[in-house]
Amino acid sequence: MSRVTIKKQIAASPAVAFARATDLARAPQVMSGIVGLEVLTPGPVGVGTRFRETRRMFNREATEEMTITRFEAPSCYVVECVSCGCRYESVFHFAPHAVGCEVSMEVSAEGLTPFARILGRMMGPILLKSCAQACEADLDDLKRALEGRATPVAARA
Numbered sequence: 001m002s003r004v005t006i007k008k009q010i011a012a013s014p015a016v017a018f019a020r021a022t023d024l025a026r027a028p029q030v031m032s033g034i035v036g037l038e039v040l041t042p043g044p045v046g047v048g049t050r051f052r053e054t055r056r057m058f059n060r061e062a063t064e065e066m067t068i069t070r071f072e073a074p075s076c077y078v079v080e081c082v083s084c085g086c087r088y089e090s091v092f093h094f095a096p097h098a099v100g101c102e103v104s105m106e107v108s109a110e111g112l113t114p115f116a117r118i119l120g121r122m123m124g125p126i127l128l129k130s131c132a133q134a135c136e137a138d139l140d141d142l143k144r145a146l147e148g149r150a151t152p153v154a155a156r157a
Contacts, residue, residue: 014094018074085116
């Protein structure tokens, strides 16, 4: 299993940061890596919420269907996805910190098929580096949005 963890201190309370991070309707306006997001389940965001997220990765658009499998406001939520023979899990933690809060994002990938496991061993370091860069960019975007220094996503495209 491959795993990457990124942490960022943000000048906002854990509750405020958690609320912004789980505001799926506004995610494309906050996260520059997200091209589009469609919520597939009605009602408030929580365990069982499914959504389709489109991101630009490796100069291409990729769309994946994701499910929130844990939702403990305002401290933690988990998003899972199965794609291309792998199970992906993203765990987000929001903890009090001297500046406001520390947000950590841990993304793991597990090959479910023999081909995915072989490809993971061959391409693992490259994919981990790319994943770490995307996670870092997401948390930087969240930090800018929460600290009032957001650059409009359209201006960054």
